[in-house]
Amino acid sequence: MTQTIVVDPITRIEGHLRIEAETDADNRIIRASSAGTMVRGIEIILRGRDPRDAWAFAQRICGVCTLVHGIASVRAVEDALKIDVPPNAQLIRNLMIAAQFVHDHVMHFYHLHALDWVDVISALKANPKATSELAQTVSPSYPKSSPGYFADVQNRLKTFVEGGQLGIFANGYWGHPAYKLPPEANLMAVAHYLDALAWQRDVAKLHAIFGGKNPHPNFLVGGVPCAISVHPQGSGEAGTSLDMGGLEKVQNIIRQMRDFVDQVYVPDTLAIAGFYKDWSKLGEGVGNFMTYGDFPAKGMSDPSSYLIPSGVILNRDLTTIHPVDLDAENQIQEFVAHSWYDYSVGKEKGLHPYQGETELNYTGPKPPYANLDTNASYSWLKSPRWQGKAMEVGPLARVLMLYAKGHEQTRELVDMTLKKLDLPVAALYSTLGRTAARTLETKVFADSMQGWYDQLIANIKAGDVKTHNDKLWEPASWPSLAKGVGFTEAPRGALAHWAVIKDQKIDNYQAVVPSTWNAGPRDAAGQEGPYEAALRGHQLYDPKQPIEILRTIHSFDPCIACAVHVTDPNGVELIKVKIK
Numbered sequence: 070m071t072q073t074i075v076v077d078p079i080t081r082i083e084g085h086l087r088i089e090a091e092t093d094a095d096n097r098i099i100r101a102s103s104a105g106t107m108v109r110g111i112e113i114i115l116r117g118r119d120p121r122d123a124w125a126f127a128q129r130i131c132g133v134c135t136l137v138h139g140i141a142s143v144r145a146v147e148d149a150l151k152i153d154v155p156p157n158a159q160l161i162r163n164l165m166i167a168a169q170f171v172h173d174h175v176m177h178f179y180h181l182h183a184l185d186w187v188d189v190i191s192a193l194k195a196n197p198k199a200t201s202e203l204a205q206t207v208s209p210s211y212p213k214s215s216p217g218y219f220a221d222v223q224n225r226l227k228t229f230v231e232g233g234q235l236g237i238f239a240n241g242y243w244g245h246p247a248y249k250l251p252p253e254a255n256l257m258a259v260a261h262y263l264d265a266l267a268w269q270r271d272v273a274k275l276h277a278i279f280g281g282k283n284p285h286p287n288f289l290v291g292g293v294p295c296a297i298s299v300h301p302q303g304s305g306e307a308g309t310s311l312d313m314g315g316l317e318k319v320q321n322i323i324r325q326m327r328d329f330v331d332q333v334y335v336p337d338t339l340a341i342a343g344f345y346k347d348w349s350k351l352g353e354g355v356g357n358f359m360t361y362g363d364f365p366a367k368g369m370s371d372p373s374s375y376l377i378p379s380g381v382i383l384n385r386d387l388t389t390i391h392p393v394d395l396d397a398e399n400q401i402q403e404f405v406a407h408s409w410y411d412y413s414v415g416k417e418k419g420l421h422p423y424q425g426e427t428e429l430n431y432t433g434p435k436p437p438y439a440n441l442d443t444n445a446s447y448s449w450l451k452s453p454r455w456q457g458k459a460m461e462v463g464p465l466a467r468v469l470m471l472y473a474k475g476h477e478q479t480r481e482l483v484d485m486t487l488k489k490l491d492l493p494v495a496a497l498y499s500t501l502g503r504t505a506a507r508t509l510e511t512k513v514f515a516d517s518m519q520g521w522y523d524q525l526i527a528n529i530k531a532g533d534v535k536t537h538n539d540k541l542w543e544p545a546s547w548p549s550l551a552k553g554v555g556f557t558e559a560p561r562g563a564l565a566h567w568a569v570i571k572d573q574k575i576d577n578y579q580a581v582v583p584s585t586w587n588a589g590p591r592d593a594a595g596q597e598g599p600y601e602a603a604l605r606g607h608q609l610y611d612p613k614q615p616i617e618i619l620r621t622i623h624s625f626d627p628c629i630a631c632a633v634h635v636t637d638p639n640g641v642e643l644i645k646v647k648i649k
Contacts, residue, residue, distance in 0.1 A: 071091055072091070072092055073089055074091075074092060074609065074612050075439075076088045077106070079622055080619075081180075081181040081182070081184065081623065082181065082623070083131065083133040084105070084107060084627065084628060085105070085106045085107045085629055086103065086104070086106070086627055087105075087106050088104075088622065089440060089441060090607075090609075090615070090618060097607070097609075098605055100601075101597075101604035102441065102443040102591075103448065103590060103601050104447050104448040104449075104450075104590070105450040105588060105629050107449055110429070111130055111578075112425070112427040112577075112579055114126055115127065115575050116576070118574065118575050119575075120149070120574070124143045124288045127142040127580065128285050132284050132285070134173060135276070135284035135285055135286070136165055136166070136169055136276065136280070136284075136286055137169060139286070139288040140166060140288065140555070140557045141557050143288050143290045143555065144555025145555030146555070146568060147291065147555065148553030148555055149551040150290075150541050150547055150551055150570075151541070152538060153368065153370075153538055155292055155535045156533070157292075157293075157297065157525060157528055157529075157533060157534070157535060158291075158538075159368060159369075160522075161279050161536065163517075163518075164518055164522060165275070165276060165286065166363065166364070167364070167515070167517060167521070168276060168326070169276075169559075170514045171272065171330065171514060171515050172273060172326075174510075175265055175511070176265065177626045178338070178508065179262045179265040180262065180266070182624065185620045185623055186248070187254075187255050187259065187341070188248040189241060189243060190230065190243040190244065191243070191252045192223065192255040192258075193223065193227055194252040195251075195253045195255065195256035196252075196253060197216045197223060197256070198216040200260075204257050207340045208332050208333060210331075211336075213264060219257070222263065242616045245611070245614055247610055249344040250344055254341070254344070257337075258337060258341065261337055264333065265333075268329050271322065271325055275322045275323075278295075278311065278315050278318060279293065279319075289537060292535075293536050294537075296311065296534075296536060297311050297312075297529060297534040297536060298311060298313075299313075299534060319522060323515075326518070327515045327518075335508055338505060338508040339489055339490070342486075346492060348620065349490075349492050349496035349501045349502060351499055351501075351606070351617075352500030352503070352607070354602045355458075355460070356383075356385050357381065357382065357384065358381070358460065358465065358466035358469050358470070359380070359381045359460040359462050360377055360378065360380060360462070361379055361395070361557070361563040361564075362375040362377050362378055362379030362380075362556075363375060363558035364376035364377055364514075376517060377470065377558050378470050379393050380470055381393055382466070382469055385495075387469065387473040393455070395565055395567075396423075396554060397421075398421040398423070398424075401453065401455060402420060402457075403419060403420055403425060403451040403452065403454075403579075403581060403585075404418075404451065404453075405446075406452070407448060407452065407592070408446055408449065408450060408451050408452065409429065409430055409431045409432060410429060410430060410451065411426075411428045418593075419454060419457075422579035422581055423577070424577075425567070427579075432445065432446050433446065447590055448590040450588055450589045452591065452592040452596075452598060453581050453585055454592060457594070459589075461562075461586070461587060461599040462561075462587060463561050463562035463583060464507035464560075465498075465503040467558060468497070468509055468510055471510075478512075478513055478516070479509065482512060500603070500620055500621045503625065507626070547570070549571070550569075550570070550572075552569045554566070561587070561625070561627075562584075562586060562587065563586065565580070565581055567579045567581075584625075584627055588629065600625065600627075603624075604618060
């Protein structure tokens with residue numbers, strides 16, 4: 070007898086996601102449906118606006134991945150108008166994007182995903198001395214590993230539990246048989262959870278130095294808004310936040326990032342993964358992977374200089390990389406056969422984003438409801454496809470692409486991880502592999518930041534302080550019709566914005582975000598999205614506590630707020646929040 074397990078909302082993500090999983094008599098998932106339960110309308114908001122301002126609106130698509138939509142937006146306008154960005158601006162953008170990766174991935178691991186593997190309450194049974202010994206074995210160089218330190222953390226946790234104030238830890242499936250870590254490992258992970266909270270306050274300052282604030286730092290079509298000052302602090306000359314003092318702060322932040330990744334994040338991932346090697350055989354998904362590429366050394370017009378290559382991997386075949394053309398109408402298309410949208414060409418046909426349409430049409434059940442009709446439309450997410458195929462985007466896709474292209478550091482990290490865990494390369498195609506890939510690419514990006522910083526300093530010392538190209542800033546210099554695509558590799562995967570500019574205003578704007586690629590519903594041909602495919606085959610120990618669903622969904626790091634948004638058809642304010 071089959072039953073349907075509903076998890077709504079999926080917690081510890083950004084946005085609202087509903088999973089309906091059909092299970093057989095053995096509680097094994099035979100079909101899963103991924104539903105975004107908020108409507109998107111950012112494209113409608115951007116119509117008719119000045120393209121130079123689009124980034125400020127588009128960046129508010131999300132408050133977690135903060136700068137990535139701003140980057141994609143300015144790059145779309147720059148591509149449309151053929152604007153070249155100065156080398157310093159590109160280096161600063163690389164540093165800001167990489168800082169987002171490092172910050173976001175550490176936060177995701179400890180504060181969103183780790184609790185699927187770490188039993189917080191079990192930490193109360195740990196021996197602080199034994200925990201200290203374990204921590205010094207896992208990471209000998211991390212200073213916070215004394216018995217007294219772990220005893221203090223345990224006492225804080227005990228106070229939370231006894232006072233009924235677990236707060237962010239309140240809704241876990243504590244005690245579930247699926248948890249396998251010993252109490253000491255749980256206590257170590259809880260301590261590092263708290264350490265990461267303090268760490269992230271400092272590393273977020275990098276965006277504020279370059280972009281004026283965080284979240285949502287400022288950007289500028291044609292470069293970056295921060296002027297470089299070569300005058301020393303206290304000289305009496307007019308300076309900016311990006312003087313030598315500000316640059317020294319950036320260097321210190323990069324060191325902090327690298328230290329935490331090397332001393333805590335990477336060792337913890339390897340230590341925890343060792344207890345969950347069975348998850349190397351679960352949660353693969355569609356088996357197709359795509360990257361747009363990012364972190365150019367010679368500008369966005371030179372893909373050969375990207376740190377992350379562009380390409381598509383089909384059916385796990387790492388020997389053949391297929392090219393991606395974001396302008397080609399026969400490559401990227403979005404489908405709405407199972408989405409609450411209408412297309413003028415009909416719901417069965419796909420549209421390239423340049424011709425994309427955002428026509429809302431909710432046909433689902435009236436809330437509250439028990440189940441969605443997953444044979445009809447059931448999500449506010451569309452279904453993007455590359456040449457008609459579903460694609461996974463994100464850390465696993467990037468690590469596979471780097472590995473396939475022979476990137477030396479990535480190959481060393483992947484091979485080291487597989488050897489330490491005694492797993493084959495095929496283990497990468499899994500929930501565990503996806504989680505490990507996120508950690509390993511964080512190491513790559515954190516290390517790369519030092520090189521970009523050194524190059525920026527070298528340029529400044531050589532007399533190059535230019536950060537903006539204003540040659541085509543004035544609309545009078547633009548053609549009457551232009552279109553462009555701006556792309557980046559966001560923490561959650563390949564992100565692109567397509568802009569059509571007509572008579573100096575935005576005529577059409579479409580954003581296809583990572584969580585649309587990964588969380589989208591089935592298409593007209595019945596092909597599952599990556600979330601849906603990854604859940605198939607999971608056996609639930611207890612359908613009332615479906616931790617197995619959370620583990621795989623969290624391994625993608627959903628950001629449904631990027632994919633969908635709340636709106637009122639009459640433009641009426643929905644809610645007002647007052648903070649005292």
